[in-house]
Amino acid sequence: MTKTKVAIIGSGNIGTDLMIKIMRLSKTLEVSALVGIDPRSDGLERAARMGVAVTDNGIDGLVAMPEFADIRIVFDATSAAAHRHHDEVLQAHGKRVVDLTPAAIGPYVVPPVNGESCLDATNVNMVTCGGQATIPIVHAVNRVAKVHYGEIVASIASKSAGPGTRANIDEFTETTSQAICDIGGATRGKAIIVLNPAEPPLMMRDTVYCLCEPADPGAIRRSIEGMVAEVQAYVPGYRLKQAVQIESIGDNQPLLIPEMGQSFTGLKVTVFLEVEGAAHYLPEYAGNLDIMTSAALKTAEKIAERLPA
Known part of the structure; x- marks a missing residue:
């Protein structure tokens, strides 16, 4: 089965944990890129060692990557302020967005409560x-x-x-x-x-x-x-x-x-x-990271199931 290609913006604790979780656990998602702004971040260095394409030039670097064309879902694990700009760029390119910041641009999603009701939204928010x-x-x-x-x-x-x-x-x-x-x-x-x-x-x-x-x-x-x-x-x-x-x-x-x-x-x-x-x-x-990234992974896998081939 062909996996849905995803990117993660944010090479800090949450983004790096999410990357590793997808690589270890997901049967439907594939991490194509990890995006950061600090070239010395542990997340970017770790991703490069694991064969994931990386950029330290933020959202602009992601858009410029050759992998970007095939990416269908983008996770944002940065900040609420940064997410507003990221979402504008990603929506312009037709990408689905899973927001792990508290920006709350899209509808809130908590998987066991309303995890099936917002899967067609272009941006979903994982609350906190x-x-x-x-x-x-x-x-x-x-x-x-x-x-x-x-x-x-x-x-x-x-x-x-x-x-x-x-x-x-x-x-x-x-x-x-x-x-x-x-x-x-x-x-x-x-x-x-x-x-x-x-x-x-x-x-x-x-x-x-x-x-x-x-x-x-x-x-x-x-x-x-x-x-x-x-x-x-x-x-x-x-x-x-x-x-x-x-x-x-x-x-x-x-x-x-x-x-x-x-x-x-x-x-x-x-x-x-x-x-x-x-x-x-x-x-x-760090259970706070685990429950956030686990919820985001579960939600993205549900979204991927509904994407057209």
Whole structure:
């Protein structure tokens, strides 16, 4: 079977991990080019050793490469600001784009939630690493009981956050918060990211808080556990760190959500997650990279299936 040729813009942690993941795991995609701006980056040097065409001249260098004509899907693993220009160039050349930045030009995609609904879009957005880890859980609660408020806290090892991630902190919170509503189904969403400098580095941890309508606690737990299994199908290191906690909030002590200007009763659902990376590029603690690149790979393979021959 002929593989669909792809390019990756961004030779940092995310782009390099994605390149190696595609080369090792994908039966339908082939990495034709890795694009960067630093000729001394480890990603470009590694790609060259592995036989992948490289350029350190950014998007202009990619367009000038002889391989560009046959490339059908381009992943962007740079920054939200850079992606806006990249997308303009790529759309002009008729390329399909999988955006791993928080630019959110195209529709949000979280594979187990809406992975089949946006495959014809010319640009799809993978939200953020925290969004890929937590939005499935918010959705799992919401499909049982309406979620009024969803809050997530993503804690990642500082060593796993490269320059692109650090440049996107503001966009991370804004994009993830919006996707908690648009994809997760919450009326209001809030996202927090913590770069943990601990040594040795800690694995990615995520906490999800949902305030929802009263419902059967057992049904909520089963929905969450089923969603965890769906994510594990493409991110094996994704798991519940402990049992789902559900607390009843009664009329005698309603919970005030200042951002919404009102108090609520119902159920407070708390979920603690851990994401262990597959160590394709960085060590196991970098689960934030693994879940992002795994989601992007799964989405691109689905897009490739629908491309005309």
